[in-house]
Amino acid sequence: MAIRIIIFEDNERLRNSLSYLLRSMPEYDVVGDYPNCRDAASITLTLQPDVALMDIDMPGENGIKGVGMVKEARPETAVIMYTVFEDDEKLFQCLCAGANGYLLKKTPPDKLFEAIREVVDGGAPMSPSIARRVLNSFQHAKTENKYQLSTRELEVLQLLSKGFSAKVIAGELNISFETVRSHLKNIYPKLHVNCGKEAIAKALSERIV
Amino acid sequence: MAIRIIIFEDNERLRNSLSYLLRSMPEYDVVGDYPNCRDAASITLTLQPDVALMDIDMPGENGIKGVGMVKEARPETAVIMYTVFEDDEKLFQCLCAGANGYLLKKTPPDKLFEAIREVVDGGAPMSPSIARRVLNSFQHAKTENKYQLSTRELEVLQLLSKGFSAKVIAGELNISFETVRSHLKNIYPKLHVNCGKEAIAKALSERIV
DNA sequence: ACGGTAATACCTCAATTGAGGGATTTGAAC
């Protein structure tokens, strides 16, 4: 049975070309195409598509919102982003919203066809440069002590980031309460923060610990 | 110029087959193959390969260690994991260690060839089921309010997690200082913590915010 | 031998927080 596809793309010429191209093959069936995501949820529920091709830059609700709408309405529909954007910001927003693939518009048609087949088979097609970005995001950069913390200061910060009080940290490290407080007072300016809570927030969100 | 490849694979028959297969094509040059990662660092420095094919399950240092060794010795060498393992644990360990690709051993030869070309061109070849796992890891599950926090409590916790004091939070939300303290007192038992620092640690590490 | 850094420890004071209360209003649910 043909793969049911819907397209969200504001550029009319491109949208029509895509529709025409996909419809020309018996393997694919474009069951709807739209210039914006306004009714993405209800459209998805009505048409029950296997795949949604989603542009990002559209008037009104953009494609990032669009992914969320489609996925919430019908998680089985696989969403492939189809965009010119290559920046990390938009990329990871789409992935967090549930996108199942991410293709750049420079992708040649045969790769696009392959990607649609792949996503239906449970894969996650990505343009090569996108895949590289995604994998790179896992290397937490080894923060290599950006803030010049000493060994002991790092230990104190690690325990602080578990929510421990100065007293408990002192016990854990077998040093005095006042020493811990001294370390904390030295840590804060190095992290450019003013209190323990900010320090925890920074340590955890920048993976210093 | 031919792509320089090294192979780490403890199964001798498979290692020899791979070498033979790749050497049969002028496009590829297998400059070394080894049954373990013991000297991966020095080998990499000596042979200056473009690509390393890396098994995971090997005697001695396993392939996860191996990725780290190769990448530390020579970051320009692209490492492709080549393994039967499909579990998240090993997968994400490899990615964090710096792997540039992840292929399952069931990958047909033509896809393997393509993957090697792709990784040299700056891509990140992955078997479809692997790519899907990687993308899924970005959907932080929308924690669906495991701790039964009310809307307001969630807002307070979000601001707390930025390191704000009760006074500042009060200002941000346009409510009184004492109200914020009331919310905090209600939040702590719900999160099973005893103080703001623990709450921040929990909120950030469990992505409640 | 000297200077610098890290690690240790102590003191004081003001501010913030945690803990224990109590109290009112609103809107939704039954």
Add this chain to the structure above:
DNA sequence: GTTCAAATCCCTCAATTGAGGTATTACCGT
């Protein structure tokens, strides 16, 4: 119409923390 949860606000008291010091020991590099 009553009950209930959510959101608002106030009070007190003890503990913790932030800020401002000072001081000693040890080790490292020159």
